[in-house]
Amino acid sequence: xxxxxxxxxxxxxxxxxxxxxxxxxxxxxxxxxxxxxxxxxxxxxxxxxxxxxxxxxxxxxxxxxxxxxxxxxxxxxxxxxxxxxxxxxxxxxxxxxxxxxxxxxxxxxxxxxxxxxxxxxxxxxxxxxxxxxxxxxxxxxxxxxxxxxxxxxxxxxxxxxxxxxxxxxxxxxxxxxxxxxxxxxxxxxxxxxxxxxxxxxxxxxxxxxxxxxxxxxxxxxxxxxxxxxxxxxxxxxxxxxxxxxxxxxxxxxxxxxxxxxxxxxxxxxxxxxxxxxxxxxxxxxxxxxxxxxxxxxxxxxxxxxxxxxxxxxxxxxxxxxxxxxxxxxxxxx
Amino acid sequence: xxxxxxxxxxxxxxxxxxxxxxxxxxxxxxxxxxxxxxxxxxxxxxxxxxxxxxxxxxxxxxxxxxxxxxxxxxxxxxxxxxxxxxxxxxxxxxxxxxxxxxxxxxxxxxxxxxxxxxxxxxxxxxxxxxxxxxxxxxxxxxxxxxxxxxxxxxxxxxxxxxxxxxxxxxxxxxxxxxxxxxxxxxxxxxxxxxxxxxxxxxxxxxxxxxxxxxxxxxxxxxxxxxxxxxxxxxxxxxxxxxxxxxxxxxxxxxxxxxxxxxxxxxxxxxxxxxxxxxxxxxxxxxxxxxxxxxxxxxxxxxxxxxxxxxxxxxxxxxxxxxxxxxxxxxxxxxxxxxxxxxxxxxxxxxxxxxxxxxxxxxxxxxxxxxxxxxxxxxxxxxxxxxxxxxxxxxxxxxxxxxxxx
Numbered sequence: 001x002x003x004x005x006x007x008x009x010x011x012x013x014x015x016x017x018x019x020x021x022x023x024x025x026x027x028x029x030x031x032x033x034x035x036x037x038x039x040x041x042x043x044x045x046x047x048x049x050x051x052x053x054x055x056x057x058x059x060x061x062x063x064x065x066x067x068x069x070x071x072x073x074x075x076x077x078x079x080x081x082x083x084x085x086x087x088x089x090x091x092x093x094x095x096x097x098x099x100x101x102x103x104x105x106x107x108x109x110x111x112x113x114x115x116x117x118x119x120x121x122x123x124x125x126x127x128x129x130x131x132x133x134x135x136x137x138x139x140x141x142x143x144x145x146x147x148x149x150x151x152x153x154x155x156x157x158x159x160x161x162x163x164x165x166x167x168x169x170x171x172x173x174x175x176x177x178x179x180x181x182x183x184x185x186x187x188x189x190x191x192x193x194x195x196x197x198x199x200x201x202x203x204x205x206x207x208x209x210x211x212x213x214x215x216x217x218x219x220x221x222x223x224x225x226x227x228x229x230x231x232x233x234x235x236x237x238x239x240x241x242x243x244x245x246x247x248x249x250x251x252x253x254x255x256x257x258x259x260x261x262x263x264x265x266x267x268x269x270x271x272x273x274x275x276x277x278x279x280x281x282x283x284x285x286x287x288x289x290x291x292x293x294x295x296x297x298x299x300x301x302x303x304x305x306x307x308x309x310x311x312x313x314x315x316x317x318x319x320x321x322x323x324x325x326x327x328x329x330x331x332x333x
Numbered sequence: 334x335x336x337x338x339x340x341x342x343x344x345x346x347x348x349x350x351x352x353x354x355x356x357x358x359x360x361x362x363x364x365x366x367x368x369x370x371x372x373x374x375x376x377x378x379x380x381x382x383x384x385x386x387x388x389x390x391x392x393x394x395x396x397x398x399x400x401x402x403x404x405x406x407x408x409x410x411x412x413x414x415x416x417x418x419x420x421x422x423x424x425x426x427x428x429x430x431x432x433x434x435x436x437x438x439x440x441x442x443x444x445x446x447x448x449x450x451x452x453x454x455x456x457x458x459x460x461x462x463x464x465x466x467x468x469x470x471x472x473x474x475x476x477x478x479x480x481x482x483x484x485x486x487x488x489x490x491x492x493x494x495x496x497x498x499x500x501x502x503x504x505x506x507x508x509x510x511x512x513x514x515x516x517x518x519x520x521x522x523x524x525x526x527x528x529x530x531x532x533x534x535x536x537x538x539x540x541x542x543x544x545x546x547x548x549x550x551x552x553x554x555x556x557x558x559x560x561x562x563x564x565x566x567x568x569x570x571x572x573x574x575x576x577x578x579x580x581x582x583x584x585x586x587x588x589x590x591x592x593x594x595x596x597x598x599x600x601x602x603x604x605x606x607x608x609x610x611x612x613x614x615x616x617x618x619x620x621x622x623x624x625x626x627x628x629x630x631x632x633x634x635x636x637x638x639x640x641x642x643x644x645x646x647x648x649x650x651x652x653x654x655x656x657x658x659x660x661x662x663x664x665x666x667x668x669x670x671x672x673x674x675x676x677x678x679x680x681x682x683x684x685x686x687x688x689x690x691x692x693x694x695x696x697x698x699x700x701x702x703x704x705x706x707x708x709x710x711x712x713x714x715x716x717x718x719x720x721x722x723x724x725x726x727x728x729x730x731x732x733x734x735x736x737x738x
Contacts, residue, residue: 141568235502239476281484
C-alpha cells in the first residue's frame with residue numbers, strides 16, 4: 001500500500017471535520033460555544049472508544065456486533081456497582097466489575113469464534129441478543145443513579161476539552177505506532193490479510209484473533225463508562241453503536257476484508273460522525289440526514305480507499321468478457 | 334354654604350364611584366387572567382378536549398394554566414403556516430418575536446406524536462412574541478435525544494416542551510436546561526424524577542389512576558382469567574405509571590401473563606400480540622395506551638391466528654380509526670374502553686413554560702382527572718375525521734384533512 005493511500009482516510013476525515021465545523025461556525029453561533037464544543041467531544045467518547053475496539057476486530061477480518069449491547073450492559077452494571085454515596089475504594093471495585101463484564105464477554109466471543117469456529121458476525125449476534133435480554137432483566141426501565149463523583153471525574157477537563165478525549169487521542173496515536181512499527185502489530189495485520197499463510201509462517205493466528213476480540217469487548221466496556229456518564233442512570237437502552245462503530249472504523253480506513261486499518265483514522269471518523277449528529281439539530285435538520293450521510297460516506301469511502309483493487313477487478317472482469325467474445329466469434333466463424 | 338356642601342358631597346361620591354369601578358376592574362382582571370394569559374375557555378372547547386368540561390385539574394393555578402392554554406386554541410392562526418411548519422419540522426413565525434420555543438422528543442414517528450407536534454405549533458402561533466419554532470425527533474436513539482436536547486440549550490431557546498421517551502435517562506439534560514434558565518415542561522405524563530426542581534412541570538393525567546380505572550374495567554368485564562399489558566418503549570414513564578397501579582388493583586382471579594414493550598409501533602404490536610396469543614390462546618383482555626396501534630396490529634394478529642376478536646381492551650388514546658375499525662367488526666363480544674389521546678396537553682405544557690417566563694409560579698404537576706369512555710356508548714368513530722386522527726384533538730378539522738389527506 002502506497003503512503004498516499006495510507007494517509008487518504010486521515011486526510012479525508014480531517015478535511016470533512018474542518019469543513020463541516022467551519023460551515024456550522026459561520027452559520028450558527030451556538031456551534032462554537034464552549035458548552036456545545038464540550039458536549040461534542042464528550043459525545044464522541046463512547047463512539048470513539050468502541051470504534052477503536054471494533055477496528056481490532058476488523059483488522060483480523062471479523063466483526064463484533066455485540067458491542068452495542070455490551071455497552072448497555074456495562075451501563076446497567078454500573079448502576080449497581082457505582083451507586084451514589086459510595087467511597088472511592090468501593091467505586092474502584094465497581095469499575096473493575098464493569099471491566100470484568102467486558103473481559104468475560106470478549107473471552108466468550110473469542111471462544112465462539114476461534115474454538116467453535118463460528119463466523120464472527122453470527123457469534124456476536126448471538127451475544128448481542130443475550131446481553132440485550134440480560135440488560136432488560138436487570139433494569140426494565142431507567143433506574144439506579146450512577147455516582148455523581150464518578151461522572152464528574154469522567155467528564156473532567158481543561159476548558160471545553162475533556163481529559164478523557166486527550167487520553168483517547170494519545171491512545172489512538174500509540175496504537176497506530178504499535179500497529180505499523182512493531183512485530184506484533186505486523187502479525188495482527190498479517191493474520192487479517194491472510195490467516196492461512198500467517199499460520200504456515202508460524203504465527204500464533206488463533207491467539208491473535210482471540211486477543212483482538214477480547215480487546216474489542218474491553219474497549220466497549222470502557223466506552224460503557226462514557227455512556228453511563230451521559231445518561232447517568234442504569235438505562236437498558238442507550239443507542240445502537242454497533243453499526244456506527246463499524247462505520248467509523250471503515251471511514252477511518254479499515255478494510256472489511258481485514259489486514260488494514262488505522263486507530264487515528266477511526267478516532268477522526270468517530271469525531272466526524274458525532275459532529276454530524278451535533279450540527280444537524282442546530283440547523284433544525286432532521287437526523288435522518290445523518291443516517292443517510294453515514295451510508296453514502298461508507299460507500300464512497302469503500303470506493304475511494306479501495307479504488308486500485310476495484311479497478312483491477314473491473315479490468316479482470318472486462319478481460320474475461322473480451323476473451324469470451326473472442327471465443328464466441330471464433331466458434332461462429 | 335349649603336350649595337358648597339352639596340358640591341363637596343357630589344365630588345366625594347364621584348371619587349368613591351371611580352375608586353369602586355377601579356377596584357372592580359382590577360378584581361375582574363385578576364380573576365380573568367394574568368401573566369399575559371386569560372384563564373378562560375369555551376365549554377365546547379373543554380368538552381371536545383376532555384369529554385367533560387369539569388375534568389380540569391383540581392389545583393387552582395394548574396386549572397388556570399389549563400384554561401388559558403385550551404382557550405388559546407380558539408384563537409385564529411395562520412393554518413397554512415402551521416402546516417408548513419409541521420412539514421418542515423419547525424419554522425420562523427414571521428412575527429419578528431424574540432422568543433424561541435422547542436419541542437424535543439426521543440421518538441416522533443407515529444400519528445399521536447405528529448398530532449402533538451401540530452398542537453404545539455398551533456399553540457406557539459397564538460403568541461406573537463414567539464419568532465421561532467424548533468422541532469426535533471431522535472428517532473428512538475437515546476444518545477441522539479440527549480444531543481438534540483443539548484442543541485436546543487446551546488441555541489438558548491426560551492422554553493423546551495418534551496416527552497421523555499427514555500425516562501430518567503433524560504434527567505441530566507433536564508437539569509442542564511433548568512440550570513441555564515430554560516423552563517422544561519413535559520406532557521402526556523412524561524414523568525421524570527423531580528418535577529418543580531429538576532424541571533418546571535409535568536402535564537398529564539395521573540397514570541396511576543389510569544391504571545386503577547383500567548383494573549376496574551377488567552374486574553367488571555373479565556372477572557377471571559388471563560390478561561396482558563402492552564407498553565411503549567421499555568421504561569417509558571407513561572406505561573410504567575399505569576402498569577404498576579393496575580396490577581395490584583385487579584381481582585385475584587385475573588392474572589397478568591405478559592408485559593411487553595411495543596415501541597408504540599403497530600407492526601411490533603402485531604408481532605407481540607401474536608406471540609402472546611400463541612402462548613395464551615385463552616387471553617381475555619389487553620391493557621395498553623395506543624388505541625390505533627392495537628386496532629391495526631392487534632386485530633391483524635387475531636385474524637392471523639384465526640380467532641375472533643372477543644376481548645376487553647382498556648386503552649389510553651381515542652383515535653377515530655380505532656373506533657371505526659371496531660364498528661366495522663360489529664362484534665358485541667369486543668368491549669373497548671378508552672381515555673383521551675391528550676394531544677392538547679402539549680398546549681398546556683407550552684403555556685406553562687411561557688407563563689413561567691413572565692414570573693408565574695407553576696405547580697410541579699398539572700394533573701387532569703381520569704374518566705374512561707365506553708366505545709359502545711360513546712363511539713369514537715367520529716364522522717368527517719381522518720381515521721388516523723383523534724377527535725379530542727384541538728387541531729381544526731380542515732387542517733387535519735390537510736395533514737392526513
